[in-house]
Amino acid sequence: MDRRRLLQAISGLPFIRLLFGASTDAATSPFRRVRPGDPGWPSDEAWAELGRRLDGRLIKVKSPLAQCVGAPFDAACAEVFKELKNPYSLGDEVGLTQSLGWIGAWTSEPSVYAVAAESARDVAAAVNFARTHNLRLVVKGGGHSYQGTSNAADSLLMWTRSMQSVVLHDAFVGSGCEGSVPSQPAVSIEAGAIWGRVYDQVSVKAGRYVQGGGCLTVGVAGFLNGGGFGSLSKNFGIGAASLLEAEVVTADGDIKLANACTNPDLFWALKGGGGGFGVVTRVTVRTHELPEFIGIAVGAIKAASDDAFRRLVSETMRFYREALFNPHWGEQLSFQRGDVLSIQMVFHSLSRDQAEAVWKPFFDLVRSSPQDFAFVLPPQVQAAPGRLIWDPAVLRTIPGLVIADDRKGAPEGNIFYVGNLGEVGRVWHAYQSAWLPASLLEAADRDRLVDALIAASKHWPVTLHVNKGLAGGRTEVLESAKDTPMNPAVVDAFALVIAGAGEEPAYPGVAGHEPNVAEAQAQAAAVSAAMNEIRKLAPQGGSYVWETDYFEPDWQRSFWGDNYARLSAIKKKYDPDGLFFLHHGVGSEDWSADGFTRLR
Ligand SMILES: Cc1cc2nc3c(=O)[nH]c(=O)nc-3n(C[C@H](O)[C@H](O)[C@H](O)COP(=O)(O)OP(=O)(O)OC[C@H]3O[C@@H](n4cnc5c(N)ncnc54)[C@H](O)[C@@H]3O)c2cc1C
Numbered sequence: 019m020d021r022r023r024l025l026q027a028i029s030g031l032p033f034i035r036l037l038f039g040a041s042t043d044a045a046t047s048p049f050r051r052v053r054p055g056d057p058g059w060p061s062d063e064a065w066a067e068l069g070r071r072l073d074g075r076l077i078k079v080k081s082p083l084a085q086c087v088g089a090p091f092d093a094a095c096a097e098v099f100k101e102l103k104n105p106y107s108l109g110d111e112v113g114l115t116q117s118l119g120w121i122g123a124w125t126s127e128p129s130v131y132a133v134a135a136e137s138a139r140d141v142a143a144a145v146n147f148a149r150t151h152n153l154r155l156v157v158k159g160g161g162h163s164y165q166g167t168s169n170a171a172d173s174l175l176m177w178t179r180s181m182q183s184v185v186l187h188d189a190f191v192g193s194g195c196e197g198s199v200p201s202q203p204a205v206s207i208e209a210g211a212i213w214g215r216v217y218d219q220v221s222v223k224a225g226r227y228v229q230g231g232g233c234l235t236v237g238v239a240g241f242l243n244g245g246g247f248g249s250l251s252k253n254f255g256i257g258a259a260s261l262l263e264a265e266v267v268t269a270d271g272d273i274k275l276a277n278a279c280t281n282p283d284l285f286w287a288l289k290g291g292g293g294g295f296g297v298v299t300r301v302t303v304r305t306h307e308l309p310e311f312i313g314i315a316v317g318a319i320k321a322a323s324d325d326a327f328r329r330l331v332s333e334t335m336r337f338y339r340e341a342l343f344n345p346h347w348g349e350q351l352s353f354q355r356g357d358v359l360s361i362q363m364v365f366h367s368l369s370r371d372q373a374e375a376v377w378k379p380f381f382d383l384v385r386s387s388p389q390d391f392a393f394v395l396p397p398q399v400q401a402a403p404g405r406l407i408w409d410p411a412v413l414r415t416i417p418g419l420v421i422a423d424d425r426k427g428a429p430e431g432n433i434f435y436v437g438n439l440g441e442v443g444r445v446w447h448a449y450q451s452a453w454l455p456a457s458l459l460e461a462a463d464r465d466r467l468v469d470a471l472i473a474a475s476k477h478w479p480v481t482l483h484v485n486k487g488l489a490g491g492r493t494e495v496l497e498s499a500k501d502t503p504m505n506p507a508v509v510d511a512f513a514l515v516i517a518g519a520g521e522e523p524a525y526p527g528v529a530g531h532e533p534n535v536a537e538a539q540a541q542a543a544a545v546s547a548a549m550n551e552i553r554k555l556a557p558q559g560g561s562y563v564w565e566t567d568y569f570e571p572d573w574q575r576s577f578w579g580d581n582y583a584r585l586s587a588i589k590k591k592y593d594p595d596g597l598f599f600l601h602h603g604v605g606s607e608d609w610s611a612d613g614f615t616r617l618r
Pocket of ligand 1: 245246298
């Protein structure tokens, strides 16, 4: 064995790290993870042995797109492209991800092998194998990363899709917290579950509320790693604020519990640190009382002139401040090119009549100026009992609301919102976000806010996601967010502004379905121009780690603010050798962009 391989082999041993520090290899040549063909790549026998240890749950990965690259676009490829618009099909496919890429940033690439883990022990076996053989390791749950952090060429994939169990508790106390922390109603969820399944178990079947994501096919563990917002986060908090305990496999292959009493530093990092601290195998999150009613208020209004649009935006923000800036309301107000305002709001704990009464003054004002304003989507307020809101059988009966997984034998519960269809199989051209402080809603500053929203919307649509800023929320919501690593700006923000652009499924090398690079560049420039107008309002506002720009400058501050130093120390403690690298993850500044070469 040569000196480099000897050092690599022994560098996993704790006493060697104590003697020489983590950069043993860096002292000789840059530390590199191995790729197929490299001398250090595991032998076929080593892979076979791993497969045996996993009872066959080791998969040699091939992307369904591979057959279409550099080949005529035939009927088989047409079928592949059809499935790229089905989020369940994408989720079940080991070689694909929900986004197909981001032009100029990343392209979805299959791993060489994947471990289809069924337990924490499977995960630990794979972590040990990856560490020992110096492999690039990626983790995929729901596969919804915009940043491409759940795929990497030449890697070993930890795939949690099979880990689906959902168990409710009437009174849960974290391990080691007995006697010091009161028990809570909770639900334990294995890492591979998607939120739609959890809502079915927790809300439809058990009549409780759990704070997950808006999109039904987002993965539970991935979502919580970034903090996670749902429509009602101003009332129930970020998803991770409800986390009571996580089971995690750390880089040393140990299966640990993390909660407020056991490994509390790791627990804190898992509540919004953006992943990269270990493989989460199970989470237990608090459940809450299910609101009696949950509903929507939607509509779209076109203004007849720029002056009229200015009045409309100004009235909208005044109305938002006075009537909607409270724990009842979440979701979106969108300002679009052509002087259009689109309203897609969600409320809870108000009846339909009560919610209509809230909106009446605003809709009356719009109706009273027909020369200035026209509804391009008639206003509508609807409410339903909380228990029915996620019931697939009910949702399927509402025209235009959901699409069913149309694969043969697909479970009845496999549905997704029409509103998420555009994001399925998307190739991103741009995606940016910024938090806006609630002070901008006050009379003294509101004109600045209105001017910026209008100026931005001339370049590209910008959307206020008011559930992704916690200001206006319950005091407990604000306090619980402060006990997470998220950028503290989230507590003072009334909204996260998002602007994104992309195209329908496309893949490099597929005839007639190549990504449109010229259009991507033009749209990326327009999104930047729009968001630059917004950022003038809060230049240091920060951005949400899971819904952000791949090229986010100063990302450490942007995602985590002053919490970065503490996160960085925790990363060094639990993953000193950067096994869980991810793009713009904590500690990734020490690595090359592809995560294969340690730079320092
Ligand atoms: C259509 C769509 C809708 C969305 N809606 C919302 C929303 O309503 N609210 C919101 O806050 N966000 C939303 N997001 C963002 C979403 O929360 C993040 O993309 C999240 O990371 C997705 O998790 P995942 O498991 O589906 O994705 P994956 O791509 O599988 O994982 C995302 C990241 O988490 C890591 N990860 C996954 N599982 C584990 C694990 N078990 N242990 C350790 N690390 C893990 C991955 O390595 C990766 O870095 C949405 C995204 C999309 C595409």
